[in-house]
Amino acid sequence: MAHNMEIGGELADLGEFGLIKRVTAKVKIKNESTIKGVGDDCAVLNYPDKRVVVTTDLLTEGVHFNLVYVPLKHLGYKAVSVNVSDICAMNAIPRQITVSLAISSKFTVAAIDELYEGIHLACSHYGVDLVGGDTTSSLTGLTISITAIGEAEDAELTYRSRAKPTDLLCVTGDLGGAYLGLQLLERENELFRMNPTVQPQLAGYDYILGRQLKPEARTDMREIFKMLELKPTSMIDISDGLSSEILHLCEDSGVGCRLYEERLSFDPQTKKMAEEIHINPLVAALNGGEDYELLFTIPIGEHEKVRNHPDITVIGHMTSKEEGTLLVTSGGGQEIPLQAQGWNPLKSD
């Protein structure tokens, strides 16, 4: 109960139960579906009138994040966002999360406080209750495993498998920024390693850095769809790159697609950074990942509803499966098969 240990004290002295009490002391339950949060063998929830949606994501140090340039507070926030993004992809409302950590002995209590500050900030931003978790040690590095729980009416849910061959393919926001933000961080880190007197040059890149370090899940889209009286026929979030996500929708729905390069527009910082490292921003959008925007399909008859919406861009349309999954290039209008070259989390190099 008492939290009178010194900041910077050793985690082992605090112990598992001490740490759990410390990091959950400030938790206030916000949702009426949360009957009991942290503090028993299980959390207890109540969903009498809704479908319950559940998703989980695991982030490991050195694979998903590099603590040399990722602040722990941002990491905590991002770990929640990536789970909430999956809830958004079902057109559901996030309500609860559990957070499990494996921590190596190099971490101080102050470091874990930092991480939880980001987690609590995200919980507050998304209106989500932290209801449980597990905390243990690891021999090396930090692992964060989060499970998120949300709710929706059955009729509101958007699956990956219900796109029709004539549907329009739409995306929220802009793509490629998160990947190029990461390239920038890695470049500056490399320069710093080679010459520690060089200060990182990050000015003018706040947008793509924010996209990488503090992504926001599109919880706003559920309301926007309601206002537009529009229900996507299928939806997925963009975590592994646009190519990979489009191919998921096509495979699961049994359809093909045509994606038009000319329909994709990029943020000026995304374009500038892509130019600096000599890649096409299209490649960052297709294969980069971590944008956490939503990719969805709508019936062609609903085109007017999205045509001029500032948050939504029509980037192509679905076709019959036989027509394949194609990228139509700008200029010449070449048709190139889409390939899932997104990040493979099982390749650690």
Added chain:
Amino acid sequence: MAHNMEIGGELADLGEFGLIKRVTAKVKIKNESTIKGVGDDCAVLNYPDKRVVVTTDLLTEGVHFNLVYVPLKHLGYKAVSVNVSDICAMNAIPRQITVSLAISSKFTVAAIDELYEGIHLACSHYGVDLVGGDTTSSLTGLTISITAIGEAEDAELTYRSRAKPTDLLCVTGDLGGAYLGLQLLERENELFRMNPTVQPQLAGYDYILGRQLKPEARTDMREIFKMLELKPTSMIDISDGLSSEILHLCEDSGVGCRLYEERLSFDPQTKKMAEEIHINPLVAALNGGEDYELLFTIPIGEHEKVRNHPDITVIGHMTSKEEGTLLVTSGGGQEIPLQAQGWNPLKSD
């Protein structure tokens, strides 16, 4: 969809989506509360008439398990059991799990198949649906994060916080075996390391080895309580050792307790192994952990219902908080304050 890769092939070649398809290919949904399992951004569940309980546990290589002597199939089974045990501690029925893995490149596809064989076996044994997860790489070692979801009527739920000062303190099964099974495995492993021609001497210790390697969650107790028309006033599962769990019940309920040493009986193998390594089996029960039995309190008026039950032992009673949390020793009847000397997962040595 096709699973034609060679066994022993590289995980990186299979990729995340290939691996997920491979390990979930045989999953058949068993519970009507599971609307949609693996294969979308979220699983979709339906709990119109029940409370939903949620728990999560994270196991890390080198801290929770040593792959030198823990077979992967057993590890998979145990990882599910420890979560199901938390559901049992709420007097609820387990229904779904999600499984997240971080895998280092030293693992083959065959090894992951082994691990999932144990997970599927446990799902089948407990009647639980595998509905989601995440699979990624780690720089070192294996991490398993499981979230379990279950259901109960509100009135059936047993919390830690509702023990009364006159309640009887009861435990299922016998204690100390899992800890002594671990001591045996570690001793034989040490001897083998010093002289690899020595075969491990495990004969005659099948019970305590089973307690350590393949623990069973007490899903049977819910039915037993029903048959006895008995509802525990409080309940917790024994994962960290009897002392630590008793202190949780006392602290959360605002009561004290007297635990009687003479009431604890031990399996013959537990006693024999304790003798071999010169410890009191009581110490293994109090501080060893991993027994995954249930510790609970009942009103004193219900004593007759449990008195001769083969699965239940009355080991003490609760008292007012002011009387403290005491162990009453056999023989002299000394009163010693209970101490939570159970395993601290934040100490990695």
